Amino acid sequence: MSAGTETETGTETGTDLGAPARAATSPHVLDNAAWASLAGAHSGFAEHPCGTPPGTSRAARYDPDVSPFAALADPADPRSWADLALLVGPGRTAALSGLLTPPEGWETVGSVAGVQLVGTSLRAEPAPEAVRLGPADVPAMLALTGLAKPGPFLRRTVELGTYLGIRHRGRLIAMAGERLHPPGWTEISAVCTHPGYRGRGLATRLVRAVAAGIRERGEIPFLHTSAANTGAVRLYESIGFTVRHRPFFMAVRAPVGTPAEHP
Structure with a gap:
């Protein structure tokens, strides 16, 4: 699963009251934390689709020696899924978070319900x-x-x-x-x-x-x-x-x- 936090029982393990208020229609950065990381502080670890012009990629993933996770700029945007398909290759898998149903042609091969705190x-x-x-x-x-x-x-x-x-x-x-x-x-x-x-x-x-x-x-x-x-x-x-x-x-x-x- 996306997180690697664990309790002392050996099992993987919050809205901050001090965080700035946001409009109800505005997505929170934590709703797509992996993309925000790969597009920002962790850009040096990011892989993008081959041939994608700099700064235009709509999908990215971590260097496979760093983390197995990938991310979409906007899960509702077909361009993001097209870029992810280019990035991972036909029939290959990607680990994502926050999604319920991938678009047509994609197959869900595993799903775990999580909690963000x-x-x-x-x-x-x-x-x-x-x-x-x-x-x-x-x-x-x-x-x-x-x-x-x-x-x-x-x-x-x-x-x-x-x-x-x-x-x-x-x-x-x-x-x-x-x-x-x-x-x-x-x-x-x-x-x-x-x-x-x-x-x-x-x-x-x-x-x-x-x-x-x-x-x-x-x-x-x-x-x-x-x-x-x-x-x-x-x-x-x-x-x-x-x-x-x-x-x-x-x-x-x-x-x-x-x-x-x-x-």
Whole structure:
């Protein structure tokens, strides 16, 4: 699914009261957070359809070593789907969020109901025991996420933002970090704890610590979880997150055949 946040139970894990008001008809940036990230702060990780003139692409995806997700500039615009078909190739799949029904010719091959939460009253504070994680820590991070399964974490995911970890006797036992980065917001993701160390509040301390860095930049933290994980939703609400939106995370397959050239 789209988010990689996890509670201490080993399962993936808000409208901010301080966020600017918006018109009811105006889409919120968090409704299409992946596109806002790829078109902005994460443009350096973005792949666009081959031959698309600079600045005109209506679809993009992350470098496959960074994240498996793709995004559409406007899911209601056929041009966005045409560009996505050019980008992924005939019969290939893409991971998207926020969609219910893809257009004719596209096939939904997987769908998970999600919950988007915003840190409306989250207490953000440093965790003295937490250490900054970087490329040298990737093998340990991959081992931990492979065991705890918080969601997609790849060998270059660490490049998306700040990742913090807690070690015990040299072993990485908990981590959390930053993923999507739409303007004014940062997603907390890959929150996970080794099964042998759960129930000690490590995940909560790391979430607060990552949020502290986000708040220092003047941004607002948010995260995602599976809608089926009601325990995770309750936990995050208990520490100051508020449910904002209930998106779907989907894997879709492009139509088989040669997509039309970009106009």
